[in-house]
Amino acid sequence: MGRQITSNQELKRERVYNFYLDNRKKGKYFTYSHFKDEHIPKSTIYRIIDRAEKGIGADRVQGSGRIAKKMTQKNIKKLTLMFDHQDGVSQRQAAKEFDCDHSYISKTLKKKTQIRAMKKQKIPDRTDLQKKQAQTKCGRLLRKYKNHLWVIDDESYFTLSHSTLNGNNNYYSSDASETPPDVKFRLTKKFEPKLLIWICISPLGISQPYFQESGLAVNQNIYLEQCIKKRIIPFIKKYHSDNNYVFWPDLASTHYANSVTTFLKKKNINFVQKNDNPANLPECRPIEDFWSILKSKVYQHNWKARDTEQLQERIELCLKKLDKVSVQNLISTIPKRLDNIRRNGVVERY
Template sequence: MDDESYFEPKDGNINVNKDYYLSESLSAKSLNPRISYIRKSKYPPKLLIWLAISKEGISEPYFCPRNLSVIGEIYRNQCIKKHPIPFLEKFHDEGEYYFWPDLAGSHYAKDTLKLLEDLNIPYIPKSANPPNTPQLRPIEDFWGYLKSKVYEGGWEAKSFRMLKQRIRKSIRRVEFSIVQRLFSSVKMNIRKSADNGPLAAIHWALAKLKCN
């Protein structure tokens, strides 16, 4: 599976980065407004990262240039030709795999599909790729896990270069057992969705949470 996700220099979604404590000896009125009222950009600078993942491991990440998205040409040159090939040769040289992209337009563009076919990379056809079912794609959960490691302890990046280094380091520190656990129920969820519809995997996951 492959996917893209955005990373910011700091994660404002975790409590350690958005809260502060006030000593009992101080009143709220005594705070500097620059502390109690923090400006937030409507469109903060972000780093777009692509990677592929399977039950055997994680590919090298690709960092998209600033102010660009993973359009068709970038996706074909960087996310298919340059990065996945070494990953597939290392972990899946027997050829027993299917490449499973998400439904982004660049992933199923005519030129992209032709490139996959020319490289003999079997892929999930768009007609068989269910929309709006992240429960079937453990890479979605992997992003959450990776971000928790990147921003662990309230870490913040002072530059995008530092953020890239932190992401690479965090990927290298991912335990193999985490990847295996993420993929442990993929086949079962796919079968449930095939037999009972795309929502079957979601209902099964919710039922499992209630039981635990």
């Protein structure tokens, strides 16, 4: 079995080498003419021919290339220490220190090290007490409601445009001066209109959404009347009449206002008590992922709304088209997420 070719350069060397051996009687120029249209340098072709003449093989001897002057092994180690597990470091500043172009720094990091640029992930700013309590409370919820279906609610803001989605903040042009203004500029307003949407989901379905213009806070009265009475109660009656469920709101003060908890108890709604509810733990609440899915649908292909009415219509349409099964399966991951925190605690590593 022959040696495995591992790169394009090795493949080219092997082809030129073997072609010359097969056509040696036709002369060196015949081989050069055959490969020159592939833009292989003339000097490279003749070097390979010379190797064939000497019978030393097509393989390049390791270490036979040009000796590195700026990025020596010592400097590569220094560069690695400068960048590995660090933030706020600049390739241009590194290039000045090593007296080379920043593109050479980028090339060295890519080819000579395992270091890659990665995007920072957002994590909650948790207190030490919250981290300590998370493990205990997740274990408590898991034991207490291990045979229940989870019903969770949340709210999120939608703007008329959403350029922070991947792809929506880029444009392509061969000449920026010729690009239309509506393509290369994004108009921003100091107070851009926003639309708040509240929704409740469980492994069995999605509730009717509640929409509210920005500027109006969802206080305990709005939450009780619009969310609890008009949407959560009908949702539970429709999908969870067997009472095999638990309603899990987040720890917002509005959600645990006396008027709200008193009504929930009066209606015999099984909900997570405030003392059992872990604080600042969005990784256990997959409704956060639900918002990402919905926003990617709403703002697909860089869609923009002219006003909040059009935005609401768009959101309602996207909600109808959502794959309900995948969304419901998302909610079904809650026990696994809780168990992960119970076992490992809050691991702030992604």
